[in-house]
Amino acid sequence: MPYETVIGLEVHAELQTRSKMFCACPVVDSTRAEPNTAVCPVCAGMPGTLPVVNRKAVELALRVALALECEIAPLSLFARKNYFYPDLPKGYQISQYEYPLAQRGVLRIETARGEKTVRIRRVHLEEDTGKLIHMQDPDGQSFSLVDLNRAGVPLLEIVSEPDMHSLEEVRAYATTLRAILRRVGANSGDMEKGVIRFEANVSLRPSGSQTLGTRVEIKNLNSFRAMERAIAYEIERQTDLLQNGQAVQQETLGWDEAAQVTVSQRSKEEAHDYRYFPEPDLPPLVIEPEWIEQVRANLPELPQAMKKRFIHNYGLSAGEAVLLSEEEAVARYFEACLEQAGDSIAPRTIALWITGEIFGWLNQSGEKFENLRVPPAGLVDLLRLTAKGIINLNTAKLVLNEMLASGKPAHAIIEERGLIQLDDAGQIADIVAKVLAEFPREVASYHQGKTTVFNWLLGQVMRQTAGRASPAVARAELERQLAGSKGN
Amino acid sequence: MTLTLAEVEHIAQLARLHLSEEEKIRFREQLSAILDYAARLQQVDTRDIPPTSSVLPPRSRLREDEPRPALPQQVILANAPFPYQGYFRVPPVLE
Numbered sequence: 385m386p387y388e389t390v391i392g393l394e395v396h397a398e399l400q401t402r403s404k405m406f407c408a409c410p411v412v413d414s415t416r417a418e419p420n421t422a423v424c425p426v427c428a429g430m431p432g433t434l435p436v437v438n439r440k441a442v443e444l445a446l447r448v449a450l451a452l453e454c455e456i457a458p459l460s461l462f463a464r465k466n467y468f469y470p471d472l473p474k475g476y477q478i479s480q481y482e483y484p485l486a487q488r489g490v491l492r493i494e495t496a497r498g499e500k501t502v503r504i505r506r507v508h509l510e511e512d513t514g515k516l517i518h519m520q521d522p523d524g525q526s527f528s529l530v531d532l533n534r535a536g537v538p539l540l541e542i543v544s545e546p547d548m549h550s551l552e553e554v555r556a557y558a559t560t561l562r563a564i565l566r567r568v569g570a571n572s573g574d575m576e577k578g579v580i581r582f583e584a585n586v587s588l589r590p591s592g593s594q595t596l597g598t599r600v601e602i603k604n605l606n607s608f609r610a611m612e613r614a615i616a617y618e619i620e621r622q623t624d625l626l627q628n629g630q631a632v633q634q635e636t637l638g639w640d641e642a643a644q645v646t647v648s649q650r651s652k653e654e655a656h657d658y659r660y661f662p663e664p665d666l667p668p669l670v671i672e673p674e675w676i677e678q679v680r681a682n683l684p685e686l687p688q689a690m691k692k693r694f695i696h697n698y699g700l701s702a703g704e705a706v707l708l709s710e711e712e713a714v715a716r717y718f719e720a721c722l723e724q725a726g727d728s729i730a731p732r733t734i735a736l737w738i739t740g741e742i743f744g745w746l747n748q749s750g751e752k753f754e755n756l757r758v759p760p761a762g763l764v765d766l767l768r769l770t771a772k773g774i775i776n777l778n779t780a781k782l783v784l785n786e787m788l789a790s791g792k793p794a795h796a797i798i799e800e801r802g803l804i805q806l807d808d809a810g811q812i813a814d815i816v817a818k819v820l821a822e823f824p825r826e827v828a829s830y831h832q833g834k835t836t837v838f839n840w841l842l843g844q845v846m847r848q849t850a851g852r853a854s855p856a857v858a859r860a861e862l863e864r865q866l867a868g869s870k871g872n
Numbered sequence: 873m874t875l876t877l878a879e880v881e882h883i884a885q886l887a888r889l890h891l892s893e894e895e896k897i898r899f900r901e902q903l904s905a906i907l908d909y910a911a912r913l914q915q916v917d918t919r920d921i922p923p924t925s926s927v928l929p930p931r932s933r934l935r936e937d938e939p940r941p942a943l944p945q946q947v948i949l950a951n952a953p954f955p956y957q958g959y960f961r962v963p964p965v966l967e
Binding site: 401402403408409410411418419420421422423424425428436437438439440441442461466467468469470483516517518526527528529530531532657659662667668669670671 | 931932942945
């Protein structure tokens with residue numbers, strides 16, 4: 385029997401604030417900072433302390449929620465999620481439960497079969513936990529170490545409806561959501577540092593069925609790769625079970641990276657009884673309509689909208705538009721170039737120079753786009769010189785490479801190295817004549833019908849001018865003189 | 873409504889409490905009495921009444937995102953029974 389896969393995703397994203405969610409401790413890079421150096425009585429869970437909500441965290445959450453077209457609750461509540469774990473110093477996590485910040489949004493993803501809408505169930509605020517490291521004594525005794533630097537860092541939970549049916553859709557959802565989180569300034573998107581984490585709900589049902597099958601929940605997926613592999617593994621495992629007439633158990637699983645299998649986490653099953661209740665130490669979170677409107681008005685153009693605009697307004701291909709819209713710095717650079725260029729250079733020409741030459745150079749040199757030494761005006765100057773025929777296309781590529789390496793402006797490099805295009809017909813005619821005189825055998829074989837020699841002869845002319853000759857003028861002159869020499 | 877002993881044991885486990893057999897029986901009675909009282913409250917029709925989440929006027933007091941120095945590491949670890957190279961050392965936790 386064919387089965388349909390049903391997948392829902394929970395995404396946990398740290399919010400890029402300077403201080404923690406409920407206290408003024410600095411947010412530090414928890415992969416690098418000395419352990420337990422960004423901790424105070426509030427985030428250490430000392431008795432008698434009181435949490436106070438970070439305004440910026442709420443604002444970033446609103447930005448994400450509005451980018452996902454959610455309805456914002458005018459009043460939402462914080463709740464205590466109770467469980468014991470050494471990375472949770474208070475014995476409960478402050479989260480939102482029955483009354484989340486935002487609900488009922490959408491995320492549009494692109495798949496091979498076209499655009500698809502995944503519904504967002506809810507977006508809510510909570511706090512991150514500390515970090516655990518598992519160790520072993522020299523005598524083989526196991527123990528764990530606790531670092532509370534991350535405890536209390538603002539965390540946004542984004543929960544989708546179970547609307548995805550393939551790995552491709554999950555991948556598109558995750559990457560699109562990450563791009564939005566970055567664009568609105570909520571999250572760095574730096575997966576290596578664990579600032580985005582996934583949990584997936586996976587179930588199967590007979591194709592065509594409308595009821596959901598028994599689902600498993602896979603926790604702690606810290607990379608796109610782990611998420612995809614874990615889901616792929618689960619689809620296979622559940623398919624095998626169902627095809628053999630066995631039932632899928634509803635359970636919580638973890639992903640064993642080393643063994644590449646999902647494993648049952650019974651310890652966490654038990655803790656599923658979270659005994660949520662409203663957080664008595666925090667008043668309801670009230671969001672005034674003016675605040676929502678202000679955040680909405682300040683939302684940047686999202687990558688997907690930008691991509692469509694680039695295709696529609698500038699005639700870019702989908703691939704070019706993606707390359708230019710997915711990174712904010714690149715998009716800004718491209719648009720600054722367009723502004724500088726006005727009508728003098730076609731947008732697509734600029735796009736191709738950025739995605740071709742500049743990206744190529746960055747790839748080769750290992751430099752970051754953020755450190756690019758050629759400002760938009762510099763690139764546009766170079767392209768204008770090319771458009772005017774002052775330098776030819778090949779020279780322009782050489783010049784750009786040197787601009788990227790040295791940061792010098794185009795005209796300085798062109799002057800220094802004497803690269804101005806040679807388009808004086810008389811001068812070029814002399815050089816062509818010289819080349820033809822130098823290679824009589826090649827000229828003869830050209831006349832005997834070996835036309836490919838033409839390009840070789842053109843190459844000789846370009847070489848004589850150190851690449852500066854206008855290819856059009858040189859080509860025309862070479863054709864003219866070869867025609868004239870026929871029969872000699 | 874009377875709790876089963878298994879339910880009492882489950883609740884004790886969630887709270888990380890070790891109860892003697894005598895305590896389990898005693899708390900079973902006490903917890904059941906509390907639940908009976910809650911069951912009485914649940915008979916009140918509250919259909920159109922929003923839950924009281926706070927007795928204060930609904931207005932958020934938010935904090936500006938200004939970091940302040942944390943406590944020094946040795947102060948944070950001062951009460952830890954087993955500090956270990958800047959960490960809290962705890963019994964092994966299996967993921």
